[in-house]
Amino acid sequence: MRRPDGQAKVRGEFSYAGDLHAEGMLHGVTLRSPHPHARLLRIDTAAARALPGVHAVLTAADVPGDLHFGLTLRDEPVLADGVVRYAGEPVAVVAAIDPRTARRAARAIVVEYEPLPAQTDPTLAADAEPLHAEGNVYRHLAYECGDPRARGVVTVENTYRIGMQDPAFLAPEAGMATPTADGGVRLEVATQWLHSDQRQIAWATGLPPEKVQVVLAGVGGAFGGREDVTLHTHACLLALATGRPVKMEYTREESFLAHRQRHPGTIWLRHSADASGRVVSVEGRVVLDGGAYASTSPVVIANTVTLLQGPYRVDNGRFEGWSVRTNNPSCGAMRGFGVPQAAFAHESQMDALAAALDLDPLEIRLRNALRRGDTATFGQRFTQPTPVREVIEGLRAVPLPPAGGKLPGGVGRASSPGSVRRGVGYAVTMKNLAFSEGHVDESTATVSLRDGHATVHCACAEVGQGFVTVAEQVARTVLGADTVTVTQPDTLIASAGSTSASRQTMASGTAVHRACVAVRDRLLARVARERGLDAGLLSIQDGAVTCDGTPLVDVAAATPGHTVRATEHFAHPPTTALGQGDVYVGFAFSAQRAVVDVDVELGLVSVVQIASCQDVGTVVNPTQLLGQIEGGIVQGMGLAVMEEVVVVDGHITNPEFQDYLIPTIVDAPEVVSVYVTDPQPGMPHGWKGVGEPPLCTAVPAVAAAVRDATGLPLPSVPIRPEHIALGIGTPPTVTRTTPRPPATTGGTALSEEPADRPGTWESEGAAGH
C-alpha cells in the first residue's frame, strides 16, 4: 500500500509548518544569547518597541504563567531569567509585520551581559560550582549484579568517546499561533508530541490546558529533535500579547542552536572473558554531557548504562553513569536515545575480546548471545522473543559484495586506488522499545465508519515515518473500508505520547486496531440484528460482510447512512523504576555487517555496503520497513564517520550544512536488509518497533569495518580523517588475568552513593580492584 500523503508530497502540494499562512499574521523572531554563561545585567527593549511595525517585544518579565518548563525537570526558563546558560538561549522574542522588521527589532534590543566562566567539561561538572539551583547532576545511577570482581583468562578495557549528533531534520522548526475567541490559543506546529507541548504551553501562558489547542502541522522529519518545546511557547505568548496570528520559523543556524542534540559521551568499559570467549564480567562507567538544561537527560542515561551489556548474557557486572549539566548545548532525544553510545562501546569491546582470544567476531557474539529466559544485568527477564542468535545467523547468510566500486572521497573520488584498503566489520545490538521506568506508554484512537469510508482520529504525530500508512492499512484490513481518512492529529483527543522510542506502531497502531475491531463488531452486531443472523457467524472479508464464509453485502452498503464509531485506548503493561522489576516494555535486536573502502593516506572512508538482519516482530509494510532500515543505517554511518556538532568553549562552530556534514546520496551505502520475524506477544499481527535499531547497530558496524581496514584502534566516533591518517586513538588494554569465579551470583543491587567519581577514566588498572 502506498503512503496516503504521498501523492501530495510528490506533487509539492503537501502543506508543512513552514507553509503556514494567515491573513494579518505577524512574524516572530528570537533574540539569543551570544554567551554560553553570563549574568543578564540589563535588558532595554524601548528602542525595539518604538520601531514602526513592531507589535510586541517580550522578555522573562512578560511571561504570565510559570517561567519554567522541561520534559523531566522543570529547570528551563521560557526566556532567560537573570542568567544565560548556553550560547543560543532565548532572551527575548519579537513580533512584527514582517520577518525583516522583526529581525531589525531584535537587533535593537539592548542586553548587557556579564560573562561568567563557562563550565564545558562534563567530567568536571559534578564537582563544579552549581550552574543552576537544581544542581549539575541530572541523574546518577549505579548498580551491580552477581560478582563484578569475577575474572576470566583475558580482560580488555578502553575508554570510548561519542560525539554530539544533530537530528538535522530537513524542515527547520516552524509554527503559527492564533488567539482563540475564548481567550485561549491555538498552535499549529511541527512536533512529535502534541500533548506534551500543550501542557508546557499551559504552564507558561497560565491558561488551563483545554484553552491551549495544539494541532499538528506538516512535519519535515523529527528524529527526536522535535520532542522538546522550542518556539511553541514563544509563538503562543506573542499571539496572546498581540491578539494576532504569529508565525515563527527558524533558520538552519537557529535550528542547530535551539533543538536538543544527541548526548556526546565518554564510556569506560572493562570486559573479562574465559578461554572460550564467554563473558565473565563487565564493568562500565558513563558520563553523558546533558548541556544547559535537563530535557530527557535523566532518562537517556539509564538507557546508556543499562544497555552497556549489549545483546549478550552478562551475569556479573557493575555499571554506573552520570548525565550532567554544563554550559554546552542542551541534549535530549535523538533516534536511539542513549543506545548508540552504549552500542559503540560494547561492540568495540566484543571485537577487542575476539582479537585477544583469536576468535571470529561473529563466533564470540554467538557464544554470548542472549536467549529467551535469561536475566538482564538490570534484573529484567527476557520473557519475549529474544532472537539474537537468529539475527546473527541471518546476517551471516548474506553474501559479501564483490571487490571494487566507488572510491572514497565523495563525488570527486579523491582517492588513489593504491592506498585504498577494504575492511569488514560486524555489530549486534539490543534496543529497548517504547517508554521505560514507569512512564506510562499509551495511546487512544477514535475510528468511525460510514458507507465504507473510515475516519481515524489519533494524536499520533506523523513525522514522515508512515503512521498514516499503518493506520489506513489497519482500517482497510479490519473494516474492509474502501477509503480511509486519517485526520490531522490534535489535542481534542487523548494523548498518543511521543512519536519516538520506536513506539507508535505498537501504541497508536494498536489503539487504532482496537478501535477498528470495536467498530467492526458493532457493525456486524447491527447487520446480524437487522437480518436475524447469529453475529458470531459474521465477519468482514475483502470489503464484504460474510456469513459463515458466504458474502452477504458490501461493507459500504451494509448499514446505509449509519455511522458506527468507537474510541479505544491502549497501554503497555506498566514498567517500573530501575531495580524493581521490568524497566522496559520490550526489546529489538539487530545485526549488521559493514563493508568499507578506506584511503589510509587521506583518511577517507567509503561505506560500500551494509547488510542488516533485524528482529522486526512481523513485516507490516515492506516498503516502509525498508525505509526505516535504510534511513536509520545512513544516520548511523553519519555518526560513525561524518557528523559531529563541534562545540568549542560552549559555542557550536558548525551550525550549517556546509560544515555539519550529513550523508549525501554519494556517501550512502548499498543496503541489504533481511529480517527475523518472531511475533511480539500482545501486539496485533505481532508487530514491534523498528525505527531505532538500524541506527544503533550501524555506528559500531561501520567503526569496526574501518578498524579492520586500517588496523587502528579508533576508540572515538565520528572517525575523522586525521584519526586514520595520523593513527590517533588509544588501543584497548589487554591483560591476561587469573580466573576468579564469582563469589556471589544473581540479583541486581542499586547503590545510592557514587562508587566512583567521573573523570578517573585513564587511571583504571586492568586486573580490577
Added chain:
Amino acid sequence: MSSEADESVTFSLTVDGAAHEVTAPWSESLLTVLRERLGVRGPKTGCAHGRCGACAVRVAFEPDRADDDGHVLCSCLLPAATAAGCSVRTIASIGGPDGELSDVQEAFLAEGAVQCGICTAGFVTAATELLDTDPDPTREQIEAALYGNLCRCTGYGRIVAAVETAARTRREATP
C-alpha cells in the same frame, strides 16, 4: 538603516507558465520571492545556503531559445532580480494539472522514496532534469545529478530505486 541591498527593483518573471511583475529588494532570493511574494510554496526552505536542494527549481535564463530547457539550481542562492525575464519551473510544472503524476513522481511514490517529503520536490525536480538529459543514467550519473539534494529520512536507497524505475518506464514508453 537602509543599504543598497534594500533598494527595490521591479522585474518580470515567468513562474510555471504564468507571467509576474515583481517588486522586491534586489538581493532578495528567488526562493523568498516565490514563497513569500508569489505564494508558490512547492520549493522548500531547508538551509537557505544552497546545501540541501529542498528549494531546487529549473530556470531557463534564455527562455526564447529553443535549446534552453533550463537547469536545476538552488533558488535560495539566486538573487531574484538576476532572474529577470527568466522562466522558472517549480515542482508545480511537473505532472498534470488534475493530479496526474509524471513518471518520476509515480516512481518516487511507488518505490517508497518519500517519507517526510520535505526534500521530495527538490529531488523530483533534479531527477526530472537528469532523465530529460539522459534517459539511461548509470548509478554514478544518478549520484552526480542528485548529490546536491539532501534527504534525512530515506538513506537514499529508495530514491536511487525510484530514478532507475522512472528511467526504465521512460525508455519503455519511448520506442
